[in-house]
Amino acid sequence: MKKLLLACLLISFSGLASTPLTVRYSAGGHAYPAELLTLILSKSAITMVPSEVPDIPSQSRAIRLLGEKNGIDVFWGATSSEWENQAKAVLIPIDRGLLGYRIPVVHISHKDMFAEVTHARQLIPFVFGLREDWPDTAIFKRNELDTLMYGTGAEPIEMLRSGRIDALPYDIFDLPKNHGDDIIHEPHIAIRYPSAVYFLWRMTIKHYTNYSMMVY
Known part of the structure; x- marks a missing residue:
């Protein structure tokens, strides 16, 4: 490759x-x-x-x-x-395709909020925070998930601490990061949908906003 x-x-x-x-x-x-x-x-x-x-x-x-x-x-x-x-x-x-794997970041007091989730439709009651310019935001909205969009200067971890959102669906590369003792990567599920990272220079790019997501 x-x-x-x-x-x-x-x-x-x-x-x-x-x-x-x-x-x-x-x-x-x-x-x-x-x-x-x-x-x-x-x-x-x-x-x-x-x-x-x-x-x-x-x-x-x-x-x-x-x-x-x-x-x-x-x-x-x-x-x-x-x-x-x-x-x-x-x-x-x-x-x-690894960017298509999302491990929700949650407050430690909610570490078991997804313990009973086995399919994507069970994610509908929760509020997810995503950057407004991330392509993933369109995927979450297409799957009818409650999505709070935030801008460049926002502090999503503080939004999580304050309860404005339930989870931040960060990519799998975020796992090694430490966001504080009260913030953890949710231990029960991973969210997956097709997502490809390309080098961009200027050509038609396929997009995946109409694909369904799965929960593992």
Whole structure:
């Protein structure tokens, strides 16, 4: 898969430059995509130098900045209908679909709130908090789940502590994080739905907002 991903991404950039090329990307987030991008660029016959661009607070802003003079050249993210006409994509999932696994983050006093849940329809009574620009938000709403959307400057963990929301459906990569002694990853369920993370550069992107989710 790495060889195919390498070929697709480098073909996307081929012809852009015969001299060293700086490839800008949004700083922050998980380390793996940035390290993978660095590895891919290192295999190019063209000298490509990855460069982090700080202070891009949201995915939607990152998409808007793609290709801009003071923006970025590459972004990675899950698919969404909103992004279909805004970016080209290397349609190879770089995380093998792992981003589609969600482990709810809850207050410790509610550690057993999902103990009896065995299918997605049983999630309807609960309130989930999701970022307004996450593609996952559309998936939760499509599955008729009560979804409180928050913006870039919000503090979702505090919203959880105050009881405004019941759970934060964070991705599986959040498991190693410590959000405080009173905040835990719910021990009974995992939520899964199709979700693929692609390198975006500018091409039609399939999206999965109409898929159903499952509970394990």
